[in-house]
Amino acid sequence: MNNFKILIIQEIQQQIKSFKFIIMLVLSIFVTLSCIYLQVKEYKERQNSFIEESNIALNQKNSFRVFSEVKVPILIQPNPLSICVKGVDHIAGDKLVISITDLPLFQSLYQIKNPFLKIFNSYDLIDIIIIFLSLAILFTTAETITGDRENGVLKLIFSNKIKKIDFFYAKFLSSLISFSVFLLVIFLIFLLIILFLPFVELTFIDGVKIFVIFIFGLFFISIFVLIAILISLNVTNSTNAVIYGLITWIFITILYPNSIDFIIKTTSSVPSTNQFEASLGSVYKELQDQIESNVNLPSKRNVSLGKTNQCYPGFPDIIGVTQKNVFEAYEKSVRKNIPILFEGQRKLMDIFDNYNDKLIKQRNKSSYFKYVLPGYLLNEFASKVAGTDVRSRKLEVEKQARFYRQNLLEYFESRGAFGLKFFTQMKRGEMKEDYNQYESIIFKKYGWGSDDTYPRIDLNDMPQFKLKNKFHFPLEELLLIIIINMLLVVACFINLQKLK
Numbered sequence: 158m159n160n161f162k163i164l165i166i167q168e169i170q171q172q173i174k175s176f177k178f179i180i181m182l183v184l185s186i187f188v189t190l191s192c193i194y195l196q197v198k199e200y201k202e203r204q205n206s207f208i209e210e211s212n213i214a215l216n217q218k219n220s221f222r223v224f225s226e227v228k229v230p231i232l233i234q235p236n237p238l239s240i241c242v243k244g245v246d247h248i249a250g251d252k253l254v255i256s257i258t259d260l261p262l263f264q265s266l267y268q269i270k271n272p273f274l275k276i277f278n279s280y281d282l283i284d285i286i287i288i289f290l291s292l293a294i295l296f297t298t299a300e301t302i303t304g305d306r307e308n309g310v311l312k313l314i315f316s317n318k319i320k321k322i323d324f325f326y327a328k329f330l331s332s333l334i335s336f337s338v339f340l341l342v343i344f345l346i347f348l349l350i351i352l353f354l355p356f357v358e359l360t361f362i363d364g365v366k367i368f369v370i371f372i373f374g375l376f377f378i379s380i381f382v383l384i385a386i387l388i389s390l391n392v393t394n395s396t397n398a399v400i401y402g403l404i405t406w407i408f409i410t411i412l413y414p415n416s417i418d419f420i421i422k423t424t425s426s427v428p429s430t431n432q433f434e435a436s437l438g439s440v441y442k443e444l445q446d447q448i449e450s451n452v453n454l455p456s457k458r459n460v461s462l463g464k465t466n467q468c469y470p471g472f473p474d475i476i477g478v479t480q481k482n483v484f485e486a487y488e489k490s491v492r493k494n495i496p497i498l499f500e501g502q503r504k505l506m507d508i509f510d511n512y513n514d515k516l517i518k519q520r521n522k523s524s525y526f527k528y529v530l531p532g533y534l535l536n537e538f539a540s541k542v543a544g545t546d547v548r549s550r551k552l553e554v555e556k557q558a559r560f561y562r563q564n565l566l567e568y569f570e571s572r573g574a575f576g577l578k579f580f581t582q583m584k585r586g587e588m589k590e591d592y593n594q595y596e597s598i599i600f601k602k603y604g605w606g607s608d609d610t611y612p613r614i615d616l617n618d619m620p621q622f623k624l625k626n627k628f629h630f631p632l633e634e635l636l637l638i639i640i641i642n643m644l645l646v647v648a649c650f651i652n653l654q655k656l657k
Contacts, residue, residue, distance in 0.1 A: 164319065164323070164324070164327040164331075165327045165330055165331050165334075168301075168327055168328060168331030168332070169331045169334055169335055172297065172298075172331060172332060172335040173335055173338075175297060177293075177296055177297040178293070178297050178335070181289070181292070181293035181296065181297065181339075182293070182339060182342070184289065185285065185289045185290065185293065185339070185342075185343065186342065186343075186346065188285055188289060189282065189285055189343050189346050189347070190346065192280055192281065192282065192284075192285055193240065193282070193346065193347055193350050193351075196239075196240040196241075196243070196281060196282075197240060197350065197351075197354065197357070199247070200235055200237070200239065200240050200356075200357065201356055203235040203251065204234075204235050204356055206251070207232055207233075207234055207235060207251065210230065210232055210251075210252065211232055214230045214232065218616065219613055219616070220613060221613060221614050221616065222475060222582065222611045222612070222613060222614065223474070223475050223578065223579060223580050223581060223582060223614070224257065224569055224572070224574035224578055224579050224614065225257065225258070225466065225472065225473070225474045225475065225579050225580055226474065226475065227256060227257070227569070227574075227614070227616070228254050228255070228256040228259065229254070229255040229256065229565065229619075229622070230252055230253070230254055230255075231252065231253040231254075231255060231261075231554075231558055231561070231622050231624075232251065232252055233249075233250075233251045233252070233554065233624075235251070236543065236544060236545055236550075237351070237357050237358065237359055237363060238363055238366060238367070238543035238544065238545065239281075239543070239545050240281070240282075240347075240351065240357070241281060241282040241283070241347055241367065241370070241539075241543065242281055242282070242283050242370070242539040242540050242542075242543040242545050243281040243283075243540075243545060244539075244540035244543065244545025244546050244547075244550060245540075245545060245546065245547050245550050245551060246545040246550055249263060249547075249550045249551040249554075250262075250263025250264050250551075251263075251264070252264045253554075253555070253558045255558065255561060255562045255565055255622070257495075257498075257566070257569065257574070257579075258466060258468060258469060258472065258498065260502060260505060260506060260509075261555065261558045261559050261562050262509065262555075263551070263554075263555070282343065282344075282347055283370075283535060283536055283539045283540075284536075285343065286340065286343065286374055286377065286535065287377075287410065287532035287535060287536065288410060290336065290339060290340065290343075290377075290378065290381075291377075291381045291406060291409070291410060291531075291532065292403075292406050292410075293336070293339065294332070294336055294378065294381040294382055294385055295381060295384065295385050295388075295402035295403065295405060295406045296399065296402060296403065296406075298332050298381075298382060298385035298386065298389070298402075299385045299388045299389055299392075299398045299399050299401065299402030300389060300395040300398040300399055300402075301328055301332065301385065301386065301389050302328065302386065302389035302390055303389045303392050303393060303394065303395045303397075303398040304395050306393065307393075307394075307395055321653050321654070322650075322653070325386070325649060325650070325653050328386055329382060329383070329386060329649075332382045332385070332386075333375070333378060333379055333382050336378045336382065337375055337378060339378075340371065340374050340375065340378060341371075344367065344371050344374075347367075348367070366542050366543060369542055370538070370539045370542055370543070373535060373538050373539070373542075373634075373635065373638070374535065376635075376638045376639065376642060377531050377532075377534070377535045377638065379642050380531040380638070380641055380642055380645060381531065383642065383645035383646060383648075383649055384405060384645065385402060386649055387645065387648055387649055387652060388401050388402055388405065390649065390652040390653060390655075391652060409530060409531070409532065410532055413530065414527055414530060414532070414533065417523055417526045417527060418523055421519055421522050421523045421526075422519065425515070425518075425519040425522065426515065427512075427515045427516060427519055428512060428515070433508070433512050436508050437505060437508055437509075440501065440504050440505055440508065441501075441505065443501075444469075444497070444498070444501035444504075444505075445468075445469060445470070445471070447497055447501070448469050448470075448471035448472065448494045448497060448498065448501075449470060449471040450471075451471065451490050451493045451494050451497070452471045452486075452490045452494075453486060453489075453490065454483060454486045454487070454490075455480070455482055455483055455486060457480075458479055458480055458483040458592075459479060459480065459592040460476060460477070460478070460479045460483070461477045461478040461479070461600055461603070461604035461605050462475065462476070462477025462478065462603065462604050462605045462607065463475070463476050463477065463479070469494075469498065471490065471494060472491065472494065472498075472579075472580075473487050473491070473579075473580040474580065475580055475581065476580045476581050477581070477583075477600075477603040477604045477605065477607065477611075478583070478592070478595055478599060478600055478603050478604045479592065480588075480589070480590060480591065480592050481588040481589060481590050482590070484577065484581065484583070484588055487580060488576055488577050491575065491576060491579045491580065492575060492576055495575045495579075499566075517547070520547075524537075528637055529641070531638065531641065534634045534637055534638050534641075535638075537631060537634050538631045538634040538635065538638075541629060541630075541631040541634070542630075542631065544626065544628070548629065549626070549627070549628075549629070553627060554624065557622075557624060557625065558622070561620070561622045564620050565619070565620060568619060568620055581603070582603070582611070582612045582614075583599075583603055587599065
């Protein structure tokens with residue numbers, strides 16, 4: 158037992174003092190600092206955009222004149238854990254607009270303008286662990302047993318009656334401990350920077366999630382340590398062991414995942430972007446034509462303050478002052494076109510859903526082949542814990558937004574929004590058959606220049622959106638990485654028996 162402890166301590170000291178280990182540690186610290194700087198900068202700009210949009214939404218809440226103008230924004234606050242685990246947080250969008258004429262689809266509040274920064278901004282702390290930490294392990298540990306065999310240390314160790322199993326555990330635990338310190342340094346740098354930033358607020362739950370991701374990272378390290386030992390057990394030359402380690406790293410982190418993505422993408426029946434946009438365009442054009450064909454206005458009309466919808470010209474946004482028969486003609490067209498609009502929107506959403514479903518199926522098909530990759534498992538586990546995965550960050554939010562929109566449309570209908578109130582607040586008793594019969598006070602109230610005097614809609618009883626964050630623990634990824642570790646341990650035991 159005493160020899161076992163001495164062996165572990167000696168291995169740890171040898172590992173940490175090695176030139177390769179120090180170089181990889183320094184390089185990883187530099188890359189970590191650079192990565193965190195870029196991610197923090199992006200997070201701050203996204204946070205500023207969120208605050209700016211929130212203030213705009215707050216100011217607009219009581220400024221809507223008619224129901225066609227009512228647009229309720231759903232703003233997604235940046236997730237502080239996205240600095241560590243981006244997932245799809247940076248590409249999913251930050252805003253959805255809920256209204257009668259808008260589709261509940263994600264929009265982005267923030268865009269990276271510098272294309273050079275855009276390349277590096279796609280990498281996060283998890284990518285550093287997947288790329289640099291795995292490389293460091295294979296680069297420094299692949300020759301751990303091979304080197305002992307070459308310089309005669311292996312013969313000396315076994316002559317001191319140290320069992321092969323103890324020798325294996327000493328090698329494994331010493332490397333695991335050394336690179337756990339490596340991992341800890343990366344996470345501590347992240348936490349020390351984040352905790353001193355006033356615009357980043359980490360909760361206790363966020364701290365627990367970071368700790369859980371760190372623990373999973375230890376399983377990730379363990380896999381590459383075992384792979385390195387497995388290579389070292391089967392190769393007799395140190396240089397060849399390092400080369401095999403690098404080849405293994407290239408295959409696991411670059412070649413295999415990118416090949417799977419390419420094969421799945423080329424064999425899947427997902428429409429191209431042009432085909433997708435063409436499908437949307439044909440339905441959208443048909444909807445526009447159908448709506449415009451239902452608008453039948455009197456040839457003689459005078460309008461003071463008249464605006465039509467930019468997307469659907471057949472819909473009036475607001476009509477200030479006009480003849481009574483013109484008001485009635487607009488009302489008739491609105492009542493006739495609202496069901497047509499909703500049916501057209503349903504068709505458009507079906508196209509979006511069908512396209513997204515195919516993309517998700519393509520991604521899931523790719524996942525089946527990638528679940529053997531430790532890097533993929535770490536990325537999936539971390540994003541699900543952080544809440545930046547596709548399901549939590551995009552699909553769940555869109556689902557809740559659509560449900561909220563349905564409730565909001567029912568509320569609008571109860572307020573008479575699908576008739577006159579869609580485009581005017583002028584009461585029927587105030588409407589005149591002849592445009593010239595209107596008094597000047599009516600023009601001041603409803604006509605051009607009435608921005609301050611036009612009545613505002615009271616929306617204090619309007620339903621409010623509240624996002625319900627649902628946490629799904631990634632048990633599948635945890636079980637898989639444990640199984641992979643166990644299989645590699647068995648493989649090492651088998652090869653250990655052949656060691657001479």
